[in-house]
Amino acid sequence: MFSTVSALGGNSHDLSVCENRESLGSAEEQTARTKLKMNALATQRTFATLQNYAGRFDPSHLYPLVQFKDGVKMWIEGEKEPIYALGGACSEVFGHGHQLEKINRPACKLIGDVYRSWGSGNPAESLSTHTSKGISMHLNGFLNEIERHIPSQWSSDEWILNLQVEGASAVWAGVDLLLQLNVSSNAELRADANWRIGVAELAYHGPGSTSLGTQQPLGAHPRQIAYPVPSSLFRDPGESLEDVNNRAKEEFDAFLNTFERQLKVLIVEPQRGSSACGETWDVEILKYYIDAAKERGILVCADEIMCGLGRHGNHSIFLSEALNLNVDAVTFGKAISGGTGDLLSGVIVRQGQNSLIGTRRTALQSHTYAGSSARALLTATEVLKEVPLWYDNIDRIDDIFRKMLLREAPSDIEFYGSGAMWGGRFTGANKIEQFRRFQESCSALKVSVYEVDRLQGFMMTPPYDVTREELTEGTNRLKEAIELARQSHPCH
Numbered sequence: 308m309f310s311t312v313s314a315l316g317g318n319s320h321d322l323s324v325c326e327n328r329e330s331l332g333s334a335e336e337q338t339a340r341t342k343l344k345m346n347a348l349a350t351q352r353t354f355a356t357l358q359n360y361a362g363r364f365d366p367s368h369l370y371p372l373v374q375f376k377d378g379v380k381m382w383i384e385g386e387k388e389p390i391y392a393l394g395g396a397c398s399e400v401f402g403h404g405h406q407l408e409k410i411n412r413p414a415c416k417l418i419g420d421v422y423r424s425w426g427s428g429n430p431a432e433s434l435s436t437h438t439s440k441g442i443s444m445h446l447n448g449f450l451n452e453i454e455r456h457i458p459s460q461w462s463s464d465e466w467i468l469n470l471q472v473e474g475a476s477a478v479w480a481g482v483d484l485l486l487q488l489n490v491s492s493n494a495e496l497r498a499d500a501n502w503r504i505g506v507a508e509l510a511y512h513g514p515g516s517t518s519l520g521t522q523q524p525l526g527a528h529p530r531q532i533a534y535p536v537p538s539s540l541f542r543d544p545g546e547s548l549e550d551v552n553n554r555a556k557e558e559f560d561a562f563l564n565t566f567e568r569q570l571k572v573l574i575v576e577p578q579r580g581s582s583a584c585g586e587t588w589d590v591e592i593l594k595y596y597i598d599a600a601k602e603r604g605i606l607v608c609a610d611e612i613m614c615g616l617g618r619h620g621n622h623s624i625f626l627s628e629a630l631n632l633n634v635d636a637v638t639f640g641k642a643i644s645g646g647t648g649d650l651l652s653g654v655i656v657r658q659g660q661n662s663l664i665g666t667r668r669t670a671l672q673s674h675t676y677a678g679s680s681a682r683a684l685l686t687a688t689e690v691l692k693e694v695p696l697w698y699d700n701i702d703r704i705d706d707i708f709r710k711m712l713l714r715e716a717p718s719d720i721e722f723y724g725s726g727a728m729w730g731g732r733f734t735g736a737n738k739i740e741q742f743r744r745f746q747e748s749c750s751a752l753k754v755s756v757y758e759v760d761r762l763q764g765f766m767m768t769p770p771y772d773v774t775r776e777e778l779t780e781g782t783n784r785l786k787e788a789i790e791l792a793r794q795s796h797p798c799h
Contacts, residue, residue: 392781402769413689414681417432448684475519476652476672493668504530505600507534507582532566532569537554538583577614578725585723606636635656635658701727705727728767
């Protein structure tokens with residue numbers, strides 16, 4: 308008999324149990340048994356259908372069927388009580404209806420106008436255009452708005468921007484353009500078998516099969532090499548964070564001395580995302596890394612896919628601006644397009660116009676509809692206008708996490724973060740068992756975080772318009788899940 312687990316988050320049901328129950332009983336009991344059997348049959352059909360879907364998890368995974376969302380609350384189909392979704396990998400900057408309506412208003416008006424034109428058989432404004440044929444008429448408005456947020460230390464107006472649809476491609480595009488600024492032709496790059504891209508230890512810049520970073524399920528990337536970074540992940544017993552930073556500086560100097568002739572581009576995350584559960588840098592160490600690379604002629608790309616768009620909590624769109632980092636490029640992720648389905652991402656390069664104008668060279672990392680969505684461009688323009696209005700609320704998010712998690716952290720849990728991007732990980736001797744129980748407890752308590760399995764860690768990245776009540780309730784549930792995990796496998 309085919310046994311299923313409810314995809315709606317309820318109890319497990321086996322059809323044989325339903326069929327073999329005692330047939331006698333009250334009318335209410337018979338009705339209840341009938342409903343149970345019907346629900347099990349419905350769940351079996353749903354589960355069988357989802358087994359044809361190879362998504363983020365393997366086809367046996369039971370995906371929640373999300374029906375409604377509001378703020379951090381998420382309702383699964385058929386469920387009355389919401390899940391408190393504290394983590395979504397920074398893909399959404401706003402979550403409540405009023406704010407979503409505001410940033411999507413121009414795009415929704417465009418859709419209405421287009422539908423009416425289609426219905427009447429008249430020419431309609433283009434929603435997207437193949438990049439070989441033209442660009443959206445809304446691109447210029449987006450460029451004008453993002454120019455307001457370009458790092459002020461970029462004194463030149465030679466900046467260039469390339470658009471993609473998600474973070475991994477944006478990072479590739481940044482590296483691509485910086486590589487081209489290092490050479491006189493692409494043929495020169497092809498002829499040089501020795502050049503390399505520097506990525507941090509444990510770095511994650513997108514799906515490992517195709518993206519830069521040290522997650523390489525299909526084998527090592529031939530053009531990248533990992534450099535040492537300071538992190539609590541690499542702290543030896545009895546070592547202080549200052550010791551970790553000093554050791555990392557020495558190791559990085561040795562790395563540069565060994566590979567400086569090969570390295571063309573170095574990628575840094577000004578605040579690390581899922582590679583280290585939101586861990587922040589010592590700012591002086593981060594600047595040391597960047598300046599040491601620049602002194603050797605290595606260009607630096609700041610990957611702000613997760614920490615950017617103000618999420619870092621330093622009252623600027625880009626963290627590179629707030630920390631006055633001497634980087635050559637900065638990326639932004641798909642959250643810029645509002646998190647409601649239209650996708651946009653990209654990279655801004657500090658200087659590139661004079662190097663590329665008239666050369667017939669441009670970004671190799673592109674595709675047929677990169678940055679062509681009129682709806683995404685309209686919404687992204689509104690997001691850039693709105694995010695600075697929410698900096699104070701990002702401060703409140705930071706304050707809640709610090710008070711509720713960081714100040715009360717037990718010895719076998721570490722928390723890291725800033726602004727609206729925080730994370731934690733189990734660090735004790737039983738961390739693997741604790742993390743598994745933590746996952747189970749989160750499900751039971753209806754709280755969801757962004758899980759980083761390889762580190763026995765998790766991240767919290769709420770939308771900026773989350774209310775104090777929502778965040779406090781969700782964080783209390785998270786704390787309870789952590790405590791249940793610790794009690795189940797205590798570290799002595």
